[in-house]
Amino acid sequence: MILPHRENIPDLPNRLGIDGIEFVEYATTRPQALGQVLERMGFCPVARHRSREVTLYRQGPMNLVVNAHPEDARVSATVDGQPVISAVALRVRDALQAHQRCIEMGAWPVATHAQAMELHIPAIHGPGASRFYFVDRWQEFSIFDIDFTPIPTVEQHPPALAGMGYFGVVQYIGCDRAPDWIAYFEQMFDFQLLPDDERFGILPKGCLMRSPCGGFLWQLVEPNPALEPPLDAPECLQRLGLGTPDVGTAVAALRARGVEFVESSQLHPEDRGALTRSTLGSVAFELVHRDA
Missing domain, CATH: 3.10.180.10 (2,3-Dihydroxybiphenyl 1,2-Dioxygenase, domain 1)
Structure with a gap:
């Protein structure tokens, strides 16, 4: 028998299994200038993308990506090089399932441009030209272990x-x-x-x-x-x-x-x-x- 006080008390819905923010991405044509701002805020550059002009900054639990890849439309669309928040990546239980459910709910998918040996990170369009990414690898093994190369002699997990x-x-x-x-x-x-x-x-x-x-x-x-x-x-x-x-x-x-x-x-x-x-x-x- 189920006790009455334990009946009809559903958990708050979390159908995508969201579990925090994996990374935030800025798009800019002035990556060095933005990097100086981020370093003053306590972020440290720890890795670079294997094939694109993208740098990973980190402090404590926060990952922040600076995207200056000239072939990215979001980078070329920035005004006077002013950085813009171009993406937020959500940690989810299953990235492909989360992406599919959002598409079924009416979200607009983002076409993938992953190259050979790169991870495909599913995404939908957000406000303006931004994107929402879905990531299900962030614990022992993360997306950054595949697509990024650590900067030598740099502490990979600097404290916040x-x-x-x-x-x-x-x-x-x-x-x-x-x-x-x-x-x-x-x-x-x-x-x-x-x-x-x-x-x-x-x-x-x-x-x-x-x-x-x-x-x-x-x-x-x-x-x-x-x-x-x-x-x-x-x-x-x-x-x-x-x-x-x-x-x-x-x-x-x-x-x-x-x-x-x-x-x-x-x-x-x-x-x-x-x-x-x-x-x-x-x-x-x-x-x-x-x-x-």
């Missing part, structure tokens, strides 16, 4: 500065598009919309959604009509949120490395969070308090 890790992604969306994107993340990835009174960091604007694994958040931000004409507000992946158990310590450590933060009467670094000044015209990071 101030215990930082991926906290979430901020996505800019069009006017009145929040219901569409909320439905997309709920149906496609089983994300859950958080109530308005549940907030993190210091930027209260937008809708917050939690991944089904509980490991990261997704923030949807519509343009402010008073500041941004609707026609000039493209949808895109705007910036990364980095969680840390001590925002003050992280801010101090990053400032010592030359990172500048936004400070004003409305926005300044504090215990809950901080926002770095935008560099290279488009690169900013938001620090958010997260329990260790």
Whole structure:
């Protein structure tokens, strides 16, 4: 017999088996300049792609890929070389099954361009020109063990500065598009919309959604009509949120490395969070308090 209190209490749905972010990719025609920004943020270059102009940066649990391959349309489409977040790779239970389910739900597939001896990483189109990748190899054996060559004499797993890790992604969306994107993340990835009174960091604007694994958040931000004409507000992946158990310590450590933060009467670094000044015209990071 099943006890009554154990009946009809289903787990939160996670049909793709999402288990965090495997990597975030930037596209740019200025990889050296972006690399300097990332190194100030604590990321270290640890490996290079075997056949493309792509570099893997890492700190702690975070993998960050800089794609400067000239034949990639996302790289050639960047404006004035400004880096853009071009992809987010989700860890899933089975990459091919996750990809197929999303296609059946109406997602647009990305054509593969894998070369000989390279892994095929299935993907669907995201906002703007971005992509969502599905990765099921990240534990003892990862995709980077196949497609990348380690940089000699470099520590392959450098520790995270101030215990930082991926906290979430901020996505800019069009006017009145929040219901569409909320439905997309709920149906496609089983994300859950958080109530308005549940907030993190210091930027209260937008809708917050939690991944089904509980490991990261997704923030949807519509343009402010008073500041941004609707026609000039493209949808895109705007910036990364980095969680840390001590925002003050992280801010101090990053400032010592030359990172500048936004400070004003409305926005300044504090215990809950901080926002770095935008560099290279488009690169900013938001620090958010997260329990260790």
